[in-house]
Amino acid sequence: MVLFAGILIFAASDLPFRGDPDNLMHAEESITGTTVKGNYFIKNAYRDTRTPNMVTVVLGDYRSIDTFGEQVVIYTAGLITLLVLRKTRRRRT
Amino acid sequence: MRRQFHSPIVLLGARLLSPYIMVFGWYVIIHGHYSPGGGFQGGALLAASVLLIRVAGGRRVARLQIQEFATTPLAVIGVVIYFATGLVAMAMGGYFLDYSALPIPGMEPEWLRYTGILIIEVGIGLAVMAILVMIYDNMVRGEDYA
Numbered sequence: 001m002v003l004f005a006g007i008l009i010f011a012a013s014d015l016p017f018r019g020d021p022d023n024l025m026h027a028e029e030s031i032t033g034t035t036v037k038g039n040y041f042i043k044n045a046y047r048d049t050r051t052p053n054m055v056t057v058v059l060g061d062y063r064s065i066d067t068f069g070e071q072v073v074i075y076t077a078g079l080i081t082l083l084v085l086r087k088t089r090r091r092r093t
Numbered sequence: 094m095r096r097q098f099h100s101p102i103v104l105l106g107a108r109l110l111s112p113y114i115m116v117f118g119w120y121v122i123i124h125g126h127y128s129p130g131g132g133f134q135g136g137a138l139l140a141a142s143v144l145l146i147r148v149a150g151g152r153r154v155a156r157l158q159i160q161e162f163a164t165t166p167l168a169v170i171g172v173v174i175y176f177a178t179g180l181v182a183m184a185m186g187g188y189f190l191d192y193s194a195l196p197i198p199g200m201e202p203e204w205l206r207y208t209g210i211l212i213i214e215v216g217i218g219l220a221v222m223a224i225l226v227m228i229y230d231n232m233v234r235g236e237d238y239a
Binding site for chain 1: 125126127128129131133165168171172175176179189190192203204206207209210213214216217220221223224227228231232234
């Protein structure tokens with residue numbers, strides 16, 4: 001346990017600072033040469049939707065099909081409880 | 094929980110607390126454009142306010158609020174609101190879930206996107222609330238018949 005905590009602390013000491021503009025994840029291009037999509041979201045989120053909360057824009061607009069999938073997953077979970085937990089009267093007799 | 098609590102203090106406290114939680118849930122859903130929050134969190138808060146009455150009051154009191162057969166249609170309505178928004182946008186010539194093609198007259202595409210996000214957040218909130226209440230109801234009912 002202590003060893004695991006030591007490993008985690010050692011790994012966390014090498015993390016970059018938050019909000020540093022020179023970080024790899026804030027670069028225009030990633031290591032492999034492809035463009036990073038987060039730049040586009042940060043630059044154009046307010047201009048596209050007039051919504052100040054960027055997380056809502058990404059969840060509701062740019063990644064809306066993913067959010068639809070999440071909702072369907074929750075809906076399926078509810079239906080499964082309806083099928084599994086609700087016992088019919090036929091089983092009692 | 095078929096048997097009812099005989100403590101009026103618990104029921105009174107739940108009745109006092111439940112409307113404020115519900116109002117805060119709607120606030121979290123609708124104000125999600127400007128502050129942290131959204132459909133899932135607000136739906137969980139709405140479900141908390143409904144379940145508080147159900148836990149404190151038992152089945153007889155809970156029948157006055159949201160009945161057990163009404164949770165499944167509410168969940169379906171929540172999913173259908175989201176899906177119909179995408180389908181209407183697709184039928185009007187845009188992509189699926191492209192809110193700038195929604196047929197609301199007199200609005201710029203940016204404000205149409207704003208409205209579209211609001212509509213789907215309300216749909217998500219309804220679905221999450223109904224499904225959490227439905228899970229609770231099904232668990233309680235399965236316990237009673239066992």
